[in-house]
Amino acid sequence: KTSFNCIFNVSFSLRFKPFRRRPLPAQRKYMRSPLTPEMATQEVQLNETLAHLKTESETLKSKLEEERAKLHDVELHQVAEKVEGLGQFVMKTRRTLKGHGNKVLCMDWCKDKRRIVSSSQDGKVIVWDAFTTNKEHAVTMPCTWVMACAYAPSGCAVACGGLDNKCSVYPLSLDKNENLAAKKKSVAMHTNYLSACSFTNSDMQILTSSGDGTCALWDVESGQLLQSFHGHAADVLCLDLAPSETGNTFVSGGCDKKANVWDMRSGQCIQSFETHESDINSVRYYPSGDAFASGSDDATCRLYDLRADREVAIYSKESIIFGVSSVDFSLSGRLLFGGYNDYTINVWDVLKGTRVSILFGHENRVSTLRVSPDGTAFCTGSWDHTLRIWA
Amino acid sequence: MAEGSKDQASTGTTDPEEDSPNMIVYRKIEDIVTRIQDEKAGGVAIRTVKSFLSKIPSVVSGADIVQWLMKNLSIEDPAEAIHLGSLVAAHGYIFPISDHVLTLKDDGTLYRFQSPYFWPSNCWEPENTDYAIYLCKRTMQNKARLELADYEAENLARLQRAFARKWEFIFMQAEAQVKIDRKKDKAERKILDSQERAFWDVHRPVPGCVNTTEMDIRKCRRERNPHRVKKSVYGVPDDGQSQPSPIHISSQPTRKPTKEDVQKEITFLNTQLDRHCMKVSKVADSLMTYTEHRDPSQQRVKKWGFSLEEALKDPTGRDQFLKFLESEFSSENLRFWLAVQDLKRRPLQDVPSRAQEIWQEFLAEGAPSSINLDSHSYERTSQNLKDPGRYSYEDAQEHIFKLMKSDSYARFLRSNIYQDLLLARKKGKSLTGKRLTGLMQSS
Secondary structure (H helix, E strand, C coil): CHHHHHHHHHHHHHHHCCCCCCCCCHHHCCCCCCCCHHHHHHHHHHHHHHHHHHHHHHHHHHHHHHHHHHCCCCCHHHHHHHCCCCCCCCCCEEEEECCCCCCEEEEEECCCCCEEEEEECCCEEEEEECCCCCEEEEEECCCCCCCEEEECCCCCEEEEECCCCEEEEEECCCCCCCCHHHHCEEEEECCCCEEEEEECCCCCEEEEEECCCEEEEEECCCCCEEEEEECCCCCEEEEEECCHHHCCEEEEEECCCCEEEEECCCCCEEEEECCCCCCEEEEEECCCCCEEEEEECCCCEEEEECCCCEEEEEECCCCCCCCEEEEEECCCCCEEEEEECCCCEEEEECCCCCEEEEECCCCCCEEEEEECCCCCCEEEEECCCCEEEEC | CHHHHHHHHHHCCCCHHHHCHHHHHHHHHHHHHHHHHCHHHCCCCCEEEEECCEEEEEEEEHHHHHHHHHHHCCCCCHHHHHHHHHHHHHCCCEEECCCCCCCCCCCCCEEEECCHHHCHHHCCCCCHHHHHHHHHHHHHCCCHHHCCCHHHHHHHHHHHHHCHHHHHHHHHHHHHHHHHHHCCCHHHHHHHHHHHHHHHHHHCCCCCCCCCCCCCHHHHHHCCCCCCCCCCCCCCCCCCCCCCCCCCCCCCCCCCCCHHHHHHHHHHHHHHHHCCCCCCCHHHHHHHHHHCCCCCCHHHHHHHCCCHHHHHHCHHHHHHHHHHHHHCCCCHHHHHHHHHHHHHCCCHHHHHHHHHHHHHHHHCCCCCCCCCCCHHHHHHHHHHCCCCCCCCCHHHHHHHHHHHHHCHHHHHHHCHHHHHHHHHHHHHHHHHHHHHHHHHHHC
């Protein structure tokens, strides 16, 4: 019917008016050229298939939620009722590290439990002795917003990156006069900002996450890409490697509100959790490796159990309305420390789900938080240009 | 809520900016601020306060705000309420009427609420031309209380240098604003002036104060239309010279899912459904074995062998030791020790009666669970009980502890009860170990 009309109108217009393109029927607005009947049917079929697939996907998601709900047994905090409560403990700032010229964005501890590397919006990466507060090394990156930094397990190098879309490794020399920038090695290349990086259990490999929506595993020596991890639908903001005894996996969190667990060897996503209501800024494994915690812009921290394959606890309060930027566990896993965008640190009893303590001190957002390797202290970095050691 | 946001990539009906992290916080603050102002629903009373020769309209005291926050947001510590209130102020939703520094004080300091027109959620990014017009306007209003602060005077001087060529235009705009302001009602003007000042305190904060409009660069790309024309506070048309913000780099639009993407997702979801999902979460399971005295690990059982203190620290260890003592009909020692431990944790008012009960059960003449105390400790304890306190039994407890340590504890470690646990765990663990790794491999 349509084709008949077209021919009819075209012949009319050729005779009486200059040719005027007929507006296309509504459902084919995206097509730029006039359709043949065959193409029209094909296009409609493809659209139906995509819509059909989406429906199937949504149905499966609901089914999965149903199954998870069926297996839902008693809540973690109910089991924890029998556990002794934690006593009052006072944590204070024991050291303040001053020296960055702008917001501190990231920090990491050295395995020697004493040294710290931190990176800032001003492009500087500084290595500190946390005990004496002395600066041991300083590097100026060619870009601002150095959002990620990590200490190598050997303590002999640091990795960092940010708006330059790269992750670079700097070997640390004992000679403080030596120009560190000269020995810089570019390892990772992403197509958007580097959000997080971490050495695996050796100095030889680095795991990175990026605003380009992917994570990647790199060989440090050659700069070769060993494995890439696709699955997030938006920027990946954080990652954490599983404790070495529990195998080759890591967890990542992103702006798509998802936390994904990956197999490092195959590159496959083996588990996915989507219960947060906004960006996940930080993920950290529970010390036993059986679970992980996440912190999000929805002002909550959550605990996900890997065996039960679901969220098992939410740490939130009516009075906490600002997002969580960074989380870490105490050595035993009984406590969860959260750095928040309201300048505070909230300490949670992981098992009972209650808040144990709130710590004030920073004068702007807390952007990063890590517990020391021996669990005796934790360090926070903030937009107020300082780092603080708490114990 | 999760469903809605999943759809938005395809339908595009939800405003993506509502999802942005900043907006989430703003909406929460706005909810709080709206509730505080709703007097009928338990909000604070907003009044006009008489001061010297004039009246101060539409104000609330800081103390009232702190009280409201504590009551309505379940905050126990006033310091926390003050901190939260200060953040609400720092973001520009409430402000002190006589200070540029936006913090909340828990006293009679007077505060006013910001007009929704100036709320940060309206995505204001005021240009320096607007700020120049504002400062210029302020100098034209010849009133002592509206005098520029030092930092404002410095800012004005700097802007005059920067906008030297278009200063005439700015001056004219300022004059126009003054004319408009003069037409308004006096009381209304007081309120509007203060709100306008608070707006600039947020966007051009006092040196040393936190600039709450700073954004995390990772979240900036979210904005749909970074190149939209920014609205001017004073209606100054955009002369095309305003630079688009450097942080709004031309980003790839949020990827629409392709057929392959959805197919991958379906495969993944099917795998998830087929997985063996254990019923109990591992964390909860570990917790239950610890508290319900089930299946202690070999490591734990070994620990009980280190010292009596270690064994008693662990609730399962305590349980097993008690079981052993019961088999020897000598459990009264441990039960006494546990009762005294419990006494130390009781609330003060319960202590005297509980202490008496312990005496009756374990130490009195003809007590049902009579323990064996030397005469010296016995005398001391009965003296203590004339004025019973938490530590009345310290002496006796120490004595009984030493007795258990030197006598029963050693026999416990050699007992079947303990040895069975220690050895049985060895066999048990490898079996469980194999099962667990098997599960992990299959998933």
